[in-house]
Amino acid sequence: MEAFNKVVFDNGRRHTVKRADVFKLKPKGIDLVYLDPPYVPRSDDNCYMKRYHFLEGLSCYWQGVRIMEQTRVKKIEKPYTPFSYRKTAIKAFDRLFDIFRDSIVVLSYSSNGFPDRDELEALLRRYKTNVTAYERPHRYHFGTHDRVERAEVHEYLIVGR
Numbered sequence: 108m109e110a111f112n113k114v115v116f117d118n119g120r121r122h123t124v125k126r127a128d129v130f131k132l133k134p135k136g137i138d139l140v141y142l143d144p145p146y147v148p149r150s151d152d153n154c155y156m157k158r159y160h161f162l163e164g165l166s167c168y169w170q171g172v173r174i175m176e177q178t179r180v181k182k183i184e185k186p187y188t189p190f191s192y193r194k195t196a197i198k199a200f201d202r203l204f205d206i207f208r209d210s211i212v213v214l215s216y217s218s219n220g221f222p223d224r225d226e227l228e229a230l231l232r233r234y235k236t237n238v239t240a241y242e243r244p245h246r247y248h249f250g251t252h253d254r255v256e257r258a259e260v261h262e263y264l265i266v267g268r
């Protein structure tokens with residue numbers, strides 16, 4: 108907590124926060140946008156809702172979501188998102204890049220997602236003349252002591268200008 112709290116600072120300017128469906132936003136005058144959408148997982152274990160439901164609930168104080176009372180950790184229902192399905196993901200990324208065509212795009216992605224990095228970069232090039240990808244190896248650890256799952260992946264930061 109100490110480490111995380113140290114990155115919080117006041118720059119003296121006014122900021123706003125919005126929690127909304129990105130496809131319903133009409134963003135204007137945004138210099139740079141950081142995007143970290145879900146991706147079609149190779150296995151269900153990478154589902155963000157399965158791992159991070161607590162943060163998803165906390166971000167809206169559990170208002171307007173349905174808690175699955177029968178689950179041990181009180182998960183919330185996974186809302187539909189086109190990013191999570193092979194049939195709809197490519198179109199969703201295309202629409203996303205179109206929405207932010209006037210901003211610098213910084214996209215967080217992973218080698219275990221669909222579509223793959225080449226396809227995603229090609230999509231981004233439809234809207235940006237300069238696309239650069241930065242890559243880092245990463246090892247995930249999921250689960251408890253007796254059942255830890257590990258996955259070796261590459262994390263990407265894809266920047267489009």
Ligand SMILES: C[S@@+](CC[C@H](N)C(=O)[O-])C[C@H]1O[C@@H](n2cnc3c(N)ncnc32)[C@H](O)[C@@H]1O
Pocket residue numbers: 127128129130143144145155162163187188189190
């Ligand atoms: C991989 S998680 C991002 C995690 C976040 N960057 C963090 O570090 O905590 C993907 C996020 O995309 C959000 N999301 C999915 N579909 C969305 C949509 N159509 N509009 C806005 N957000 C969406 C999910 O609610 C989830 O918070």
